[in-house]
Amino acid sequence: MHLLVRWLLAPLARLLYRxxxxxxxxxxxxxxxxxASNHRAAVDTAVIALTAGRPVSFLGKAEYFTGRGPKGRALASFLSALGYVPVDRANAKAGLAALAAAREVLDGGGAFAIYPEGTRSLDGRLHRGHTGVATLALDTGAVVVPAALVGTERVQPVGTRFPRIRRVSVRYGAPLDFSRYDGLAGSSMIRRAVTDEIMDAIAVLSQQEYVDRYHQRPAA
Known part of the structure; x- marks a missing residue:
């Protein structure tokens, strides 16, 4: 499945969406x-995976990996090939599990993508970031590359089931190094300062209006 995604599906997607x-x-x-990217549509993950220039891991719902039969196994294999890491989000400690999964990727020298807003922006604005991104950066020493996705909301608008053929843009900013805060990961003020610096960089790249409050998750 990894070879299918790498040598067939990925080039085909690049050709279609350019x-x-x-x-x-x-x-x-x-x-x-x-x-660390803004989040406009469900296809954002695929766009980052296709353009980052290296394998990238993302968090995925654990239930996507536990399906039975050929269809379930095929879905699990496909998501693994795309770089998804299963996390049980229904668990009361889902946040800790997500950080642990991401930390494992980074400790192994890998790339991990995260949407600090926590959910897709439904109003087109960039919302306040959650501090998990700062926790990861401070705990692992990984640099943070801010990213902006532009136009993905036109590929798969909210409520549509299948993606449309629309051209999108991805902007990667200069890496942010937070080694100056070594040993201060336990400070909530430092985590907030680091997160705000990351969100400021994303705002500059995306040119979205920034809203200093968390975006509410849409009702299930």
Whole structure:
């Protein structure tokens, strides 16, 4: 499945959508890196995976990996090939489990993508970031590459089931190094300052209006 995604599906998607990539050289090709992006549509994950220039891991619902029969096994294999890491989000300690899964990827020298807003923006604005991204950066020493996805909301607007053929842009900013805060990961003020710096960088890249409050998750 990994070979199918890499050699067939990925090139086909690039041909169809022809993503415009700016600043791709800002994503380190080796070593731990966190890609912190705005979140406009369900296809955002695929766009980052196709344009980052290296394998990238993402969090995925654990139930996607536990389906039975050929269909369930095929879905689990496909998601694994895309870089998804299963996390039980229904668990009361889902947040800790998500951080642990991401930390494992980064400790292994991998790339991990995260949406600090926590959910898709339904109003087109960039909302306050949750501090999990700062916790990961401070705990692992990974650099953070801010990223902005532009136009993905036109590929799969809220409520649509299948993606449309629309051209999108991805902008990767200069890596942010927070080693100056070594040993201060336990400070909530430091975590907030780091998160706000990351969100400021994303805002500059995306040119979205920034709203200093958390975006509410849509009702299930």
């Amino acid at each position: 993503p415009i990539v700016q600043g791709g050289e800002n994503v380190p090709r080796r070593g731990p890196v966190i890609i």
